[in-house]
Amino acid sequence: MTESWRHLPAPARPVAASTTAAVTALRKGDTAAFAAAGERLAGLDPTQTGLILGTVVRLLLEDGHPDGLTADDVRATLAGCVRSWPDADPQVTLWLLAGALGVLDEDGAAAPKPDALVHNAIFLITDLLTGRPVAPWLTAALGEIEHTQLND
Numbered sequence: 001m002t003e004s005w006r007h008l009p010a011p012a013r014p015v016a017a018s019t020t021a022a023v024t025a026l027r028k029g030d031t032a033a034f035a036a037a038g039e040r041l042a043g044l045d046p047t048q049t050g051l052i053l054g055t056v057v058r059l060l061l062e063d064g065h066p067d068g069l070t071a072d073d074v075r076a077t078l079a080g081c082v083r084s085w086p087d088a089d090p091q092v093t094l095w096l097l098a099g100a101l102g103v104l105d106e107d108g109a110a111a112p113k114p115d116a117l118v119h120n121a122i123f124l125i126t127d128l129l130t131g132r133p134v135a136p137w138l139t140a141a142l143g144e145i146e147h148t149q150l151n152d
Contacts, residue, residue, distance in 0.1 A: 008142060014044055015052045016138045022122040023134045026085075038122065042115040049114075050099070053121040055141035057100035060128035069101070077128070085123040092120040 005016045018040040025033035041049055065073050074097055082088045092112045098104040111117065125134065 009146075011045070011048055012052065012142050015041065015049050016135075016142070018044070019053065019056075019122070019125070019138060020134055022118075023126050023129070026122060026126050034122070038115065038119045041118040041122075046114050046117075050117065051145060052138070052141055053118070053125065054096070054100045055145055056125055056134075056137050057096060057121065057128065059137060059140055059144070060125065061097075061100065064128065074101075077124075081124050081127040084127045087119070088123040089116060089120055092116050093124055096121055096124055 005013045008016055018037050022034055022037035022041060025031075025037055061069055061077070078090060078093055078097060081093050082090050089112075095104065095112060096117065112120075125137075129137070
């Protein structure tokens with residue numbers, strides 16, 4: 001079944017659709033479909049895509065650690081992702097975790113390339129989902145982003 005994202009604002013639809021396709025392909029082991037979905041995601045506005053994927057990661061981390069996240073939890077998340085997905089880049093995954101947690105020094109090292117960010121974000125999201133569907137997390141992330149933008 002294909003998720004309909006018509007209820008979302010137009011700029012968010014391709015991010016949601018491509019993220020869903022990438023997670024589905026990764027779970028099925030369909031490398032061609034994963035690469036195609038990742039390529040579509042990497043070709044979108046990196047600011048919007050990063051905000052949406054980063055918010056999904058943060059929400060999943062908060063859900064998995066309701067009492068707060070420790071450095072050991074971050075290490076375990078990083079190690080678990082890299083173990084689960086051998087193509088995951090530990091440096092990029094750590095960069096994504098830092099960004100999602102709001103501790104990234106954006107004046108420091110240059111950001112990884114968009115395709116590396118997207119692929120590793122999908123590895124991380126899929127790992128954090130632990131078999132759950134991605135659609136509710138995308139919807140929650142987009143709702144939170146909308147709420148934040150309305151209140152700023």
